Amino acid sequence: xxxxxxxxxxPGSEKELTPQADHGESSYRGSGRLQDKATVITGADSGIGRxxxxxxxxxGADVLISYLNExxxxxxxxxxVEEAGRKAVLVPGDLADPAHCRAIIDKAVQExxxxxxxxxxxxxxMSHESIEDIPDDEWDYTxxxxxxxxxxxxxxxxxxxxxxxxxxxxxxxxxxxxVPTLLAYATTKGAIANFTAGLAQLLAExxxxxxxxxxxxxxTPLIPSTMxxxxxxxxxxxxxxKRAGQPKEVAPAFVMLASDEASYISGARIAVTGGTxxx
Numbered sequence: 001x002x003x004x005x006x007x008x009x010x011p012g013s014e015k016e017l018t019p020q021a022d023h024g025e026s027s028y029r030g031s032g033r034l035q036d037k038a039t040v041i042t043g044a045d046s047g048i049g050r051x052x053x054x055x056x057x058x059x060g061a062d063v064l065i066s067y068l069n070e071x072x073x074x075x076x077x078x079x080x081v082e083e084a085g086r087k088a089v090l091v092p093g094d095l096a097d098p099a100h101c102r103a104i105i106d107k108a109v110q111e112x113x114x115x116x117x118x119x120x121x122x123x124x125x126m127s128h129e130s131i132e133d134i135p136d137d138e139w140d141y142t143x144x145x146x147x148x149x150x151x152x153x154x155x156x157x158x159x160x161x162x163x164x165x166x167x168x169x170x171x172x173x174x175x176x177x178x179v180p181t182l183l184a185y186a187t188t189k190g191a192i193a194n195f196t197a198g199l200a201q202l203l204a205e206x207x208x209x210x211x212x213x214x215x216x217x218x219x220t221p222l223i224p225s226t227m228x229x230x231x232x233x234x235x236x237x238x239x240x241x242k243r244a245g246q247p248k249e250v251a252p253a254f255v256m257l258a259s260d261e262a263s264y265i266s267g268a269r270i271a272v273t274g275g276t277x278x279x
Contacts, residue, residue: 002237003219003244005229010126012221014046014073021219023051024248025080030058033259038112040104042066042095042153043122045074047220048170051247052119052254053077057084059255064089064108066122073221087111095122096144101152105160115160117258120150120192121170125185125226139184146188150195154210163207166258169196171212171269176278193269200267209266211257216273219244240275 004018014021039056043049045067053063054077063081067074069092078088089111093100108115124145128134150169157167175193178186193212200210217223217236223244224232236244253270256262271278 002233003235005233006224007229008221008225010225011068011070012225013070014221017221022246022248023054024251027248028055028058030060033059033255035060037061037116038108038114039117040064040108040115041119041121045070045077047222048215048218048247048250049121050077051251054080055251055255057081057086062087062112064091066091066104068094095149096141098152101149102156105153105156109160115157117166118153118157119168119254120153125182125222127181127227129181131183134184142184143188147191147195150192154199158208161208164260165208167208167210168254168257169212171214173214173216173273173276173278175214197267204266211265211268213253213270213272214278215250216276217244218250219246239273245274
C-alpha cells in the first residue's frame, strides 16, 4: 500500500500523519505481564514509543514519558497511560544533553523509587543524497541523540536497577542493511546493536538484561518529517510484506523483553521487519 505524499517539519506530529498510525489504542489487551513495574521510555510521545507506553501501561506498568518538545503528542500518550489506570510522568528535553539524560533517570527514581525497565527509543534522522550534503553539526547531533544518550541513561539507571530488570534499546534494520541516504542514522543504529550486545555481557552478573529491537519500516511521524515526499509514498514497499508496519506491531516485542518471561534472553536483537531477515 502506498502512503500519500506528505511532508512535515521535524520532529513531526501524530495529528498531521495521513493515514493515522495505529498504536494499539483499540486492540491491545494486557494480561498483567508488567504489573507494577517502573518504566522509562525515551521518545514516548509518538510512534513506536507511544505504542510501547500504551502496551506497558495496559500490562500494569507505570511510565515515565521522555520526549523532546512535542507536548500535544506527549500529553496524548500520558492520557492513554492514565486511562489504563497507571501513573504517567512527562519529562520534556533534549537527549543530546548528557545532564538531561541523567535528569530523566533522577526523575524516574524520585517518582517511582526505582527503575525496572529502561527503553531507549528516541532517535533523530535526516535524509541526504551525498556525504557532502551532511552538515557536520547534524552528524554530531545524530550521534548525541541516538547513541551517546543511550550510554548516559544506561550509566545513570543501572545503579537503580535490581536483578531481573531490563534495558531495551531500539536499533533498526539499518544496523544490518544500511540505507545510504540515512548514513548518520544507519551508522548510529549499528553502534546501538553493538552497544547492546556488549552491555548485556557487562550487566549479566548484576542480573540485568539488555536487548535490542530492530524495526523495519514503521509508520510514524519521523518518516514524513525526515524523508522526501516520494520516499514517503513508497515507504515500506521494499520489504517482503510490501507494506509499512504499524507501531502496535512492534510493541509486543518490547513487552516480551521487559517481562519476567524473558529471564534468559539477553544480548538478543529482535527483528520486526516485515519479512526482511537480519544477520
